[in-house]
Amino acid sequence: MMHNSPALVPLLFLAAAISIPVLGIRKTRVAYPLTMVASFGSVIISFHNILGVWRNGPLTYHFGGWFPPIGIEYVLDPLSSFVALVVNVIAVFVLWHSGGIQEREIPGKSVPYYALALLFLCGANGIIVTGDLFNLYVFLEIFSLASYGLIGIGERQAPVASFRYLIMGTVGASFYLLGIGFLYIVTGSLNMADVRTILPHIHGNPAVAAALSLIFIGMGIKMAIFPLHGWLPDAYTYAPSTSSALIAPIGTKIAAYVLIRILFFVFGVKMVSQSLPIADGIAWLSAIGILYGSVMAMAQNEMKRMLAYSSVAQIGYIGLGIGLANPLGYIGAVLHILNHAFMKGSLFLVAANLRKKTGQSDIPRLDASLRKKLPWTMAAFTVAALSMIGLPPTAGFFSKWYLALGAIDRGNWVFLAVILVSSLLNAVYFFRILEKVYLVPPAAQTTGEDLHPEAGTGRGSLVGEESYPLMMPVVIISFSLLLIGLWNATIVKEVIQRVIPLGM
C-alpha cells in the first residue's frame, strides 16, 4: 500500500471516470454515488499519504519498474502531498454540493458532468504527483480538456467562453511543451530531479533562458496571471455554478503549483532570482494584477463575475509570493493556495445557492430578505468574505501576513503597499454585498415583513433554507477557514517549512 501510494489517487479517479460512462448507459443514477466514493476515497488516501510523508519522508513510485531518469517517476514530498490533500478535500465538498444542484442547472447531463469532473481531478492529482516534465504536460492536457468540457456544458454563452479558454489554454500548453523541448535539448533529461542536478553545470546557454520564459508564459496563461488572464472572467461566469465552484478553487492553483515546482525545484532559486531574474518580473506583474483584479471586481454587477475578477487578484497574491523568492514569500504563496482554494470554493458555492434560490446573482438585486431566506449560506458568505479581506482570526489574514513579511524582508515597500491597498479594495467589494444583506435597516417593504414574520417570505423559507447537500458543504468550508486560521502555525511549521527550496 505504502509503496504504491503516490500513483493511487490519479488511478482511482481515472478508473472511476472511465466506469461512469460505461455504467451510466443503463443507469444514470449511478454517477453521483460513484463520484462521491472515488472522491472520498481520494481524500482518505491523500491523508494517509501526507501522514506517511510526514513520518518517513518523501515517497517515490517508478512506473513499470523503470528507474529515473529513464522511467517516469511519481514523487510525494511534503509540498505535493499537501497540495493534493487540499485539492481533494475541496473537491469532495464541491461534488457533495453538486448533488443538490446539478440536476437543476444541467438537467440530464449527470453522466458527462461527473465523468468530466473526475477526469479533471485525475489530471489535477497527476500534475501534482508527477516528477516528469513531459508526463506533466499530458496530465495538464487531461486536466484542461476536462475543464473545457465542464465550462462548455453551461448556459448559452458557455461554449463561446469555453472556446476562448481552449484557444488560450492550448497556446499555454504548447508554450510549455516548447519550453521543455528546449530543456530536453540542453539537458537530455525529462526527470525533474535529474534536470535539477544537470542545469547548474550549464552556463550561459540561451536555450535555458528560452525554456524558462516559455514555461513561465505557458503556465502564466493557465494560472491567469495578470496580462494573460483574458479567458478567466467569461469562463467562470458562464460555466454552470457547480463547474465554476470546482474549477475556480482548483484550476488556477494547480498552475501556480506547477510554477512553484518548476521555478524552484527544477531551475532552482538561484537561477530564477539571480542569473535569469524572472522572479522579479513575476512579482511586478502579480502586483499589477492584484490591483487590476480588485478594481475590476469592484466594477462588476454580477456576483460570479466579481468573484472571477477577484480570482485574478488572488492569483496575484500567489504570484507575488512566488516572485519574492524568499522563505516568507514562499510560505505565503503555499498557504494562500490552501486559503484561496477554501475561500473561492465557499464563495462560488454561495453564488450557486443564491442562483438556485432566487434565480440570479446580480449584486444590485440582493436585498435584506436573503438574511432570512438563506441564513446559513449568508453567514458562510460573511466568514469567507472576511477571510478574503483578511481579518485576523480567519485564514486569509495569515497568508497575507506572510506575504507582507516577505515584502518587508525583501525591502520592497511597493509590494507592501499593494497588499494593504488591495485588502481595502477587497473590503469595498465584499462589504457592498454584506451591506445590502445585513446592514440595510428594515426600510420600506422589508419593514412590513419584519413586523409580521408569518407573512411573506418569513418563516417557511427559514426552515427549508436549502437541502442539506446545498447548505452543509458551504458552512463546513467556511467554518474550516476559521480552523485553518487558528491552526496556521501548525500547518506552516509541520508541512510548508519542510520543503523550503534549497538556496532561498
Next chain:
Amino acid sequence: MTDFLLGHYVYWTIFALLMIGLYGMMFKNNLAKKLIGMIIFQVSVIMFYVASAVKWAATVPVLDPATGVADAAKYISPLQHCLMLTAIVVGVATSGVAFSLVILIYRHYRTLDESVLMEHMKSS
C-alpha cells in the same frame, strides 16, 4: 550571418509557422479560422521536437548488427518521436473538443463570427 540563417533554416520555418498560427488565433474573426491557427501552432511545436532529433550519419534506433551497440551515438534518439506520438494524440483530442464546441456555438447562434458573437453575449 548567412550561415546562421541558412544553417538553422528548419528552425526559422518552424518559427514562421508558429507566428502564422499565433496570427490566425489573434487576428482572424472566424472561430473556425482561429481553430486552424491553433492546429498550425500545435503542429509546429511537434515539428520542433522532430527537427531536434535529426542527426546526420546515424541510423534508426533499431539494433543493427552492422552498427553494434558499442557506439550509441550512431543511433538517432527515439525519445522525441515517442513524446510527439503522445503530443499528436493530445492535439487530436484538443481539436476534437474544439470542433464540438464550434458546432455547439453554431447551433446556438447560427454564426461563427466573433464580433457578432460578442454582441450576442453582451445583450443576453
